[in-house]
Amino acid sequence: MTRVLVFDSGVGGLSIVRSIENQAPHIIVDYAADAGFFPYGLKTDEELQARLPMLCEALIQEAKPDIFVMACNTASTLALEGVRARVNIPVVGTVPAIKPAAALTTSGVIGVLATPGTIRRSYLDKLEHEYAANITVLRHGTSGLVELAERYVRGEALSQAAFDTVIAPLFQMENGHRIDVLVLACTHFPLVRSQIEKACPEHVMHIIDTGEAIAKQVLRLSSGEKENKHSPDRRVLLTGGKANRKAYAPVLEKFGFTKVNTLDL
Template sequence: MTTPDQSMTQEMRDAQGRVLVFDSGMGGLTVAREICQMAPALKVDYAADTGFFPYGDKSDEALRARLPDVAEALVREAQPDVFVIACNTASTLALDEVRARLDIPVVGTVPAIKPAASLTRTGVIGLLATPGTIRRAYTAKLIEDFASEITVILHGSVELVRLAEAFAAGEAYDGGGFTAALAPIFDAKDGGDVDTIVLACTHFPLVRAQLAAAAPDGVTFIDSGAAIARQTLRVLEGAAPQPRTGEAGGRLYITDEGGDHGRLVKVCGRFGFDRVCPPVLLPAKR
């Protein structure tokens, strides 16, 4: 006898259509991996906004101006049925603007604050993100809505994004950087009671094991990757995917030319996105 959960899992595995997963760099690969594992029949492509990487240290104004344009250009080129913004910074800032620009469903990424608040036993959680996500009003609203009864210690790190990319590419890296990234959380008032840390940047699950090794025993790390994948498949089912050519997934899109993208191409290839397409360039604004 098939249980409802098993039935849903089979439906997910059999899902059809094309999905484009988008991030500023390679962090969104952790979300793409979850989608591919849940629905192996899907055609999944990946796009990195190499022309504006990293997002975590860009101004709100610059990102709001760019994100709808780059999303529109990528969707026009890749022709997906669903566009997934696998980036907390972009989603917490401009998700509505991107949805208004595109004529296909858009799935965003938000920090896993709600499940972390339910999981904690001590009532103290950490939120490890980029500075951009930390300062967003969207993040503050999530804390107000779902974690108002507990203590949330926030820390934003751009350096951990770079460290995660170096690790994923198999390059030399400073292992002490993981301890340094966590120190502001554990050294804060009540930091010794933290038992759950939200990885609120899609880059950070790339180094989950390294962060766990650098943390005290008993600390749980969670992210929203699996939840995003499930939501993508729900949206895809309701979107009635359009017939496409027989072209397989695994395409990689970038948004600039002439740069050194060897690291990105290498890591994306490891995740199955090994068909590098011509750069998708934005027209110069007057």
């Protein structure tokens, strides 16, 4: 049986866990969150490039998965190749869904909601050049929406107005009134999809993320199931000590994770 380790800076990657388990309930999915270094969107490229390959290698050595999923756009756009170079298992990255969005739009204008870090990276420029050369792509980087998603998933009551406020600047841009496809370029955002939908004007016809595509790639890599040599118990690895373990416990339990270990990384 295939074992997968899904990694993110916080709880966002749980949306990827859900997608994988919906498509492949036979796969064992463990989770890792770099809670001690959260949020990635506000860290410098240099900080993340120095940390991520080392951290991901250590997490893989601890969890011993067959497949590693970097369920974080910021981490993937910066360190995907660096991580692949240090480990000997398949590594699945997460990149903004520019290609399917460009194929869906009829207005010729798509919007991208992401973290500030993802928005400014040349990787996104490359995706636009390759798949959306004749499309207008409007980007909005918001760390506030990441924080709202974290608070919401942990059970905090939040007003719809809070979501409206952080999303509104995207549609206030020039040509924002023409956006008909919205790309959720952060794995935190599908966790608050209903609130995002309510915050969007009526001209937004499609909202897409990468969860389904990542789950399909995991299934392709796991074809030819092998006997599982590890415990079938699903587990979570957290950085940041006991305080983060206590803070994350309620949301992790919602996703079926009860075994949580903290790592000093």
